[in-house]
Amino acid sequence: MREPLFWTFGALAVACAIMCITRRSPVASALYLVVVMFSLAVLFVLLDAQFIAALQVLVYAGAIMVLFLFVIMLLNLGRPGPSDIKGPAGVAAAVLLPGVLLLQLAALGGATPPEAITLPAEALATLQRQEGVVNAVARPLFEEYLIPFEITSLLLLAAIVGAVVLAKRRL
């Protein structure tokens, strides 16, 4: 059951990503990107990451994409102007370099994680059954990764101050 669903939504995500990078209007691109993010949320659920899927919908599709649409609206870019896709040299680079990258990633695809750090199958699902889906993520976040978590608050503070300073006309 899982595999056909996975391939369906994976194909939907890739198709909408192609539409996203080829549409002329930024609004159309943004809406296709929202579809990509929702399909990724479905993939996360299929990969036993229900909490991350909820966050994906809330933070990415809900907050970040609304911010993008807001800026598009603010700058009045909604109607498609002259195409912003680069000339033949740009298209050649955009086909060639990602092609090389895809070949490299395909070569890496056969590699598996080393045995020493691999957990037994179903270990994650068992942990989630024992502790609950949110607890399983929260425990390492607030124990092992507490200091990075606190540093993230500094990053967000810097981003808030930076965004206000940059976007404000006169301080």
Added chain:
Amino acid sequence: MLLGPALAVSALLFTLGVAGVLLRRNAIVIFMCVELMLNAVNLTFVALAQRVGVAGHVFVFFVMAVAAAEAAVGLAIILAVFRHRETVDLKNIDLLKG
């Protein structure tokens, strides 16, 4: 386990993000392509978390925080540039070009 399909989809999405950055000149669309790349990496983290432990989910958290900060600052920069040049087309923003 779905590890292989997830890595394949992730590689394709990341590649499409790179292609978008190279293909477009609209600063906002380039930004969206960067978000697409971050999302592809998130998929890799979640897929590998099944094999290597729940720390992968924690890293997705941090990636989302960085993405939110990056979107806020980047869009503010685009707003500031638009105020000066009346455009978001990178062809016209070439102050530092030699």
